[in-house]
Amino acid sequence: MSSFAGVLASEWIKLRSVRSTHLILVLGISAVLLGYALANMAAGMYDDAPPQQRLSARIADIEEVVAIVPQLCMGILGTLAITSEYATGMIRTSLTIVPRRWPMLVAKSAVVGALGLITGATAVFGTYAVTRWVLGDRFSGAYTAVFADRLPLLIAISVSVPVFALLGLGLGALMRSSAGAIAILVGLVYVIPMIIGNIPEPWSERLGSVMIGALPREITGDTITTSVYGSLLPPALAAAVLVAYAALPLLAAAWLMRRRNA
């Protein structure tokens, strides 16, 4: 019996042994630097503002803003994990030595998902720490509030990062082309929400509620009226939709991979 542990080790070696992985990880975690810069700008503006304005000044959740960086990076990492094999032709070797095929895709999902979670949590919690340190009790103490109150949202945003990684992997396995998969990924995450934001209500709110960017806040119930997304889904349903973003493309790809000629 070919051990799944062996296939898992193989996929980990594949990922760690190419430079693009290291580059993407550094880029993903560099979101903390972006968070630091945004926090500094916000602090400067706050300090320059007259006292009455300071009282009513609000700040967006910087972790949510900068999470775009690890999300996109990990989406691309997930895509490349499989499309680089199709581009080089190595997929034939990979499928020959694991004839059942699906263990390879499961192992890739595990490795890419784990790296996504680590990167996401590092970027999100790192940004929180840096922002809290920079802002102190400015903005009515937005960042000095009890950490436990903020924790669910930070976790939900962190978890959205491996979802992007798995979505990228699933799209890559379906499309078998980096350009195609990354175009769909970016379209799904940035282009479609923009279009939905401009269609008439109630559809803008309805469709906006199932966009991937809306889900972390819906899951935690921490919804805000200024969001570009909708906020109609109850937490459990939002969590299910988040899982579906990761799982459905992968399940479709696994089903197709068993049947396709390689």
Place this chain on the structure above:
Amino acid sequence: MIELHRLTKRYGDTLAVDDLSFKAGPGHVTGFLGPNGAGKSTTLRLILGLDASTSGHALINGRPYASFTRPMHEVGALLDASAVHGGRSAYNHLLCLARTNDIGPDRVTEVLKQVGLEVVGRKRVGGFSLGMKQRLGIAAALLGDPDVLMFDEPVNGLDPDGVRWIRGLMRSLAAEGRTILLSSHLMSEMALTAERIVIIGRGKLVAESTVAELTAAYPSLEDAYMALTASSVQFGGVR
């Protein structure tokens, strides 16, 4: 032992492999010949379960490829030497293949040495010449120390030294009792390496014979090949 029983593969209107049956046995090199587009590579892919056959089947040591859970220990194959990620080192490339079939790093070092790549093992494959990639592909096929080996055009891109090395390697692997299926267009090389020859054209079996019989009936193996495939060349100039 490789056995094909009425193997057929149809892509749309094209019959790539047409009712093909032959055997390649242990202890010698079986040359697998045919004009471009004859279906050689498709046949190898069907044997490896990469493509699903339309009808018929291929068996390796009496079993279909898909039934192997650790296939590298049964069959080694080199289909396309350039199908490697250029950013990965030779060692890591082999190690990621080896791990899937529970083969350890010591064996990776061993095969790197066997194919003469030990000094460049930690170098990126992207900088390798085609000949070096062929050696890497052969190393990958040998990882599981399999009884059955299949090589698709392994001599391409090798220098004279490499060509001689491959010839010796093929013969010694066969002498150890392994089944070797070797596809190549180099007739002179084939005459020196193979004992039996299978020729296909337009997906069909054209001839299955020994090199000795063919060279007795024709001036050379090349002449035999030309005569036998004359009617099945699809892409070529006027002869």
